[in-house]
Amino acid sequence: MENTAEMKFSKSHEWVLFDGDKVRIGLSDYAQDQLGDIVFIDLPDEGDEVIKGESFADIESVKAVSEAYSPITATVSAINEELMDSPELINSAPLESWLIEVEGVEEIEDLLSADEYKKFCEESEEA
Template identity: 55%
Template sequence: MKEIDELDLPGDVYYSSDHEWARKEGETVKIGISDYAQDQLGDIVFIELPDVGTVFERGEEFGTLESVKAVSEVYAPLSGEVVAVNTDLVDAPELVNEAPYENWIIELRPSDEDEYDELLSRDDYLAVLQG
C-alpha cells in the first residue's frame, strides 16, 4: 500500500471526499476513482456500470467496484445524466488499478454547473487524506 507522499494526485482533475475524481471535457464530465481509492481497494476484479441515460443525484451510488478485498460503492461527485460508460473496463477492470486517471468509469452531463466548483482541488483532497 502506498504512503500518502507516494500517491499520484494530478492537478487537472477535481476530487470528492468519497475518493472519486471528475474532469470537465467540454459539456460533459468524466468520472473515475483516485489513486488512493484504487490502492486501498487492491486488485479490482469486477466493475458494475450504470446504464447510459440514468440520472444520478450528487452523492448517489452509481456503480460498484469489486476487489479481492471487498465490494465498494462508487458515488456520483456531481448530479447529472450518464452519457457514456467505459465498457473497456468490463473485460479489463485492472485498467483502473494500472492508470486510474486515464481509465474513467462514467461520463456525465452535469445538471448543476455549480457543483463542479464545489469539488476539492488537489491540495484540498490531499488535506482530506492526511486527515
C-alpha cells in the first residue's frame, strides 16, 4: 500500500484509513523506523473504547516499550490477530499492518494528509 493519498496521519505517528464503514488504525512507517525491530504488541479487546490522544496499545521493540495513541475516538470492532503472533509485520509492511479496526468514529479533527504528515516528520527531524 505505497499509495498513502487516502490515509490520514496523526502527530503521534499513527495512520487512519477510512474505507466505507471500516476505519483502520496502524503505525506509520516513520514510527516503526524509530522503534526498530518490534517483538511484541498488546492490543485492546473488541468492544473497548479508544479515546483520541490516549494510549490504546503497548508496542515492545528491541529498543524500548512504547505506546500507540488513538488519533480518533471510537469503539474497537476488530484487532489484527496476525500481529499477535507476528508483530514484526509492522516493520516489514507498516502501511498494510493495521492494529485495530474501529466503528462509531468521533473527533477526526487534527488528522494530517500524507503530504502534511511528511512535512511534519521532516520538521521534527530538523529540530
